[in-house]
Amino acid sequence: MKKYNKVVLAYSGGLDTSVIIPWLKENYGCEVIAVAADVGQGKELSGLEEKAIKTGASKLYIEDLKDVFAEEFIVPTIKAGAVYEGKYLLGTSFARPIIAKRLVEIAKTEGADAIAHGCTGKGNDQVRFELAIKAFAPDMAIIAPWRTWEIKSREDEIAYAEARGIPLPITKETNYSKDKNLWHLSHEGLDLEDPANEPDYNKEGFLEMSVSPENAPDKATYVTLSFEKGTPVALNDVKMKTADMIVKLNEIGGANGIGIIDMVENRLVGMKCRGVYETPGGTILYAAHKKLEELCLDRDTQHYKEQVAVKFSELVYYGQWFTPLREALSAFVESTQQTVTGEVKLKLYKGNIIDAGVTSPYSLYSEEIATFGEDHCYNQADSEGFINLFGLPIKVKAQMELKNGLK
Template sequence: MSQPSKIVLAYSGGLDTSVILKWLQDRYQCPVVTFTADLGQGEEVESVRPKAEALGVEEIFIEDLRETFVRDYVFPMFRANAIYEGEYLLGTSIARPLIARRLVEIAEQTGGDAISHGATGKGNDQVRFELGAYALKPDIQVIAPWRFWDLNSREKLIAYAESNGIPITRKQDGGSPYSMDANALHISYEGGELEDPWAEPEAAMWRWTRDPREAPDTPLELTLTFAHGDVVAIDGEAMTPYQVLARLNAVGGEHGIGRIDIVENRYVGIKSRGCYETPGGTILLKAHRAIESITLDREVAHLKDELMPRYAKLIYNGYWFAPERKLLQKVIDDSQRPVNGEVRLRLYKGNVEVLGRRSEFDSLFDPRIATFEDDAGAYSQADAAGFIKLNALRLRLGAHLTGRD
């Protein structure tokens, strides 16, 4: 690894990245630039500034990227109905390419030739950050301290911080025992008691959602308005992408929606148990599939469903900037041109129920044909006989051959 002249660090101000900041300064004897993004995690990101200044950082980037995150990353992903291994709505995965992009852009802006992150050597995030960075700037140097330093425990990190005068904010209750990640789409929990896949998560772990059993006894109904596959209004009130997700998180969390507890397959080959709260995303997925059900051609909808697992795996594994993901995105986005209309939902004790869907100009649902009553000649039921016989031909031929065995 060559000697960097300036390093841009993805900096949260927590124990890990505060130690990494000082460690980078000492090891490489070069300026370190810090970058902190507000992706809707619900914490005051400006509080990291004095922490970075206390460690001698002169170039500090703190950015509100909430709208960019939801508009350019979350919403495009939901146009695909992306879900990994049948359950995970990719809340952590989809945030990493935006962070990687800004790390590279800030490096170019400040004359940096290296970036650094605090992802461990056993997780997915190291892959996502670095694949994203290399796709955008092939010659960038990436420094991942967790892969080669000896500060491999929380006790060692605290000892290093205390010996180097790094201020540590200790929570009176000892803090969360979990490794957590939050943004506008979700909050995740790993580690601690969750490392036993048989152990039930403690009730106090969940932060965004009510226990469905304790959710309001009165259901909430709401109407989402879609334009080209994206929600643009709730109950008739126009909203930006981030405002939509924030509102759905609030009402979904109140009604106990969006909790999952899964064991997933990490890209590096490890099985990992994680718990996630994705209230707004759970509502979005249900509503989006509902509006697509009346606006998408059958074969287009089925093709999208076939492509979706591949698309979701690309995001999970860190290939957001890969040419195959970009190609899939073009196909998906083109499919969304007729996905316009309204979906009416009911939220109740952890469930999202579709009450209705309509599209004034783009609906392919024709009640004249779909009716079980007299359709006045719109559909000839007699045509079904020939259709069935043609499709049964190969089955009948196969049955004759099978009869010889």
Template sequence: MSTNPKVVLAYSGGLDTSVILKWLQDNYQAEVITFTADIGQGEELEPARQKAIQLGIKPENIFIDDLREEFVRDFVFPMFRCNTLYEGEYLLGTSIARPLIAKRQIEIARQTAAQSVAHGATGKGNDQVRFELGYYALEPNIKVIAPWREWDLLSREKLLAYAEQAGIPIEMKHKQGGAPYSMDANLLHISYEGRHLEDPKAQAEAEMWRWTVAPEQAPEQPCYLELEYEQGDPIALNGQRLTPAQMLAALNQIGGEHGVGRLDLVENRYVGMKSRGCYETPGGTILLKGHRGIESITLDREVAHLKDDLMARYATLIYNGYWWSPERRALQVLIDHTQQNVNGWVRLKLYKGNVTVVARDSKNSLFDQTIATFDDDGGAYNQADAGGFIKLNALRMRIAENTRRRRAS
């Protein structure tokens, strides 16, 4: 029986995490357990299993888990109930995946009696914070190993030299200078960072985008689709009931075909620096517009405004890695309570990168046509009442102005 310490590594099968795997074996004499999450990144994951075996990992220590439904159902949809945007634009595609990966990693550590977990996030980025806050929140005494903060392999040349010496297969693209961008993908989005994008003056290259056509090249005819909502979550697309993962995948395809969901953003990282990234989130962009559309007729005014006030705080918690914090959980209870009557359907128009709500209806609608009409409402609303309402709300401003005039005279 092995007495070496066990480490559960978040493992993609790429160059960086393969080097980390070998480095853990060399420097910690660790029995490494690899965990690869399928959250809809669209890549074949079996090569990760084969590469792990090639690097000496026992088959029983290799975990490849399909987490797509859990990802959308328990992380993406709850986030969208709050209409969440970080810094007014970012739909948090990378941020929202990290707490799920951390959760499953800790579950595997418990299952295998591992004392440690490890990740491949660098010491400059947000992901190290997100992973580790998740680890500690779920397993307070876990040991965390972050190789990028420990080793001296801080250049691509050193990384490649270590890989070659260790017999780790190196793909041709890495030998030729590496991938043009650092990319991260899941069912919600694909992100691009680094290289050409590190200069915020440089426009993103047209060939970079993978999921969406350029809006200028999108179809000349608009696309109409209908989303049905139940307690704030989309349950059917054009009359067909879909699982959460199926829903997001379908909307990604439709949105991508119509140029929906591109974003070029300079954001403020939690660690203190500004970072430029580009994102494609076609399905998420549609979901956000649709959700706000159904809420517009089903939410009380003050509840809707309170949600908007809380949204920025909620978004920052997710961006900074506090998904498992008590404050995020408390906010989620409030948000979910507001969604009890968010039921109905929304019709959306997609056209050359834009998404527009064109119709909506709900059995819980608070829209009263007899009151809202510009025509005679039969006495449902007494317009004369507005005069007193306005005077009462103007009282403090009238007092302030009269006081200013007395002092000035």
């Protein structure tokens, strides 16, 4: 193996990165600097410094990226309405670019000659990390142990750790692969690997952000969200930062069983995988933002933006955040948000989000025009000419077919 003097490792304290520190030192003889990005995983960061040092790291950076994550990655994605394959709210996807960017910054400061990550060779995260690293340090060496080492499974990792006395927060029986941040919690592995198995949402230790819908309260909860130019700015009339709002909505939504999805998704590397995601606050924000856009966007912009959302979601999922196309699409999205200002009221009940009212000073809805009652601003007779012109191609084609005996 090529030798490196100093390696910066994306460190979470979980199974993969706990094993990677001693593995790097054993195989490369290098100094390992661990970097833990705080993107809202909470208690997972507790005791991390002591653990990293005991495992063999020379130092640990803990970087608070929550506000930047919320404002520069989450909010633009909400504004875009980007949902991968109609279900996944991209919680892991858009957390990776911000982490990778900070890894590069620290690697440059430390004079490191390589960056390492614990992503598997089967997953999407390896792409997301490495594309972002290439965007800011195109010549930086990247070490991905899962693509080269002798370890072949999570069971092998656990055995490797146990042989070296590395403390782990999991056992062979409970080692779901999980990823948690401010936005969501994902679950993969174990019984979830068979799509025929129904997830046991009542299993102790499975759901962490939510309760199952059947265990949610019998009484509905109402929330009111305020937006300014597409950005959420207040919850129940209390102004707050986006990151704080997400935390609060996670509590409210989770208590009502909101935002639990079970999906088989198409990974970038070509395989299908099955996962369960908890995104209570994010699901509420998406629903509120979409409702407000119904009121404030004209038809053609709303419909075209839905097409843009599909491409935007693919770019985020594929790790292409720092690309000209994503930036261009964000510029388009931003231009559509100038009048997306107003308030949305939602009713949360046993996993359901029910619209309960929307208002905006920029509303394009006219009760006077839309009414079924008498009005003085819409001449219904005008529709005849409109239909004749709109239907002219259909009429001409039908006449041709009749003339030629095709009908």
